[in-house]
Amino acid sequence: MNWQSEKVVVLGGSSGIGLATVSRLTAAGANVVAIGRDQDKLDKALAGLEGPGRAVGEALDCTDRAALDRFFGRVGPIDHLLLTLSGGEGGGRFDELDLTALRRGFEAKVWPQLEAAQAGLPALRHDGSLTFVTAISARIANPGTAGLGAINGALECMIGSLARELAPLRVNAVSPGVIDTAWWDRFPASVKTDLFRQQAETLPVGRVGQAQDVAHALQFLMENTFMTGAIIECDGGLRLL
Numbered sequence: 732m733n734w735q736s737e738k739v740v741v742l743g744g745s746s747g748i749g750l751a752t753v754s755r756l757t758a759a760g761a762n763v764v765a766i767g768r769d770q771d772k773l774d775k776a777l778a779g780l781e782g783p784g785r786a787v788g789e790a791l792d793c794t795d796r797a798a799l800d801r802f803f804g805r806v807g808p809i810d811h812l813l814l815t816l817s818g819g820e821g822g823g824r825f826d827e828l829d830l831t832a833l834r835r836g837f838e839a840k841v842w843p844q845l846e847a848a849q850a851g852l853p854a855l856r857h858d859g860s861l862t863f864v865t866a867i868s869a870r871i872a873n874p875g876t877a878g879l880g881a882i883n884g885a886l887e888c889m890i891g892s893l894a895r896e897l898a899p900l901r902v903n904a905v906s907p908g909v910i911d912t913a914w915w916d917r918f919p920a921s922v923k924t925d926l927f928r929q930q931a932e933t934l935p936v937g938r939v940g941q942a943q944d945v946a947h948a949l950q951f952l953m954e955n956t957f958m959t960g961a962i963i964e965c966d967g968g969l970r971l972l
């Protein structure tokens with residue numbers, strides 16, 4: 732793929748997996764629009780990126796459908812749409828799980844991704860790509876992750892149908908394992924340190940994932956025109972344990 736002729740929108744591009752993908756695509760030559768809710772954070776995140784491509788940041792809350800419609804109305808046409816918005820709430824053992832928090836987790840991840848995907852369709856090139864970021868919790872039987880699995884499973888269940896329904900648009904997802912990003916900052920530092928150490932000791936690859944690992948898989952799905960309806964597990968082998 733000649734990235735220099737491609738325009739990409741990354742929703743959730745100010746941090747973590749989204750920012751790492753913006754960085755890769757900009758280095759490959761793409762014209763990228765990165766979305767987050769905080770313009771200052773976006774500007775700082777994008778300031779250090781190197782071309783030959785170009786990334787601009789635009790503040791937008793993807794829970795606001797009217798704002799999404801306005802954004803896609805003026806940004807289009809685009810070749811690729813990447814949805815890597817984070818939620819975060821909804822983890823924990825089921826017997827103690829705060830279902831209100833789980834509901835907020837759905838509201839923060841499932842609905843904005845679906846609203847953004849639907850709002851973005853008119854702007855997307857008919858044979859471009861639409862790529863979701865889910866989570867491996869959807870397909871592992873880890874105690875404490877039933878709620879997160881439900882959130883991400885809801886999205887993963889849609890990938891195949893969407894790939895057929897929206898063809899020739901290609902629809903795919905990457906399902907990450909534990910990745911060292913700001914997503915983990917919501918937990919006490921000791922929880923994060925202990926989990927990352929345990930992951931490094933038990934994962935077949937012997938280390939925790941980095942945002943660049945997932946960005947690499949996302950770029951592959953965007954540029955390989957024979958990939959559709961696929962969910963790539965980028966988890967260091969977590970699903971095998």
Ligand SMILES: NC(=O)c1ccc[n+]([C@@H]2O[C@H](COP(=O)([O-])OP(=O)(O)OC[C@H]3O[C@@H](n4cnc5c(N)ncnc54)[C@H](OP(=O)(O)O)[C@@H]3O)[C@@H](O)[C@H]2O)c1
Pocket residue numbers: 742743744745746747748749766767768769772791792793794815816817818819840843864865866867906907908909910911912913914915
């Ligand atoms: N990190 C992991 O271990 C892991 C594992 C499995 C799956 N995932 C998934 O990977 C995706 C990316 O996570 P990450 O680890 O890269 O998290 P992150 O570093 O917290 O990045 C999340 C991004 O989403 C943006 N965002 C969140 N809500 C938004 C909204 N309503 N409107 C616009 N932008 C919004 C954030 O920007 P602002 O906050 O500035 O708005 C930020 O740019 C998420 O879907 C997450 O569930 C992560």
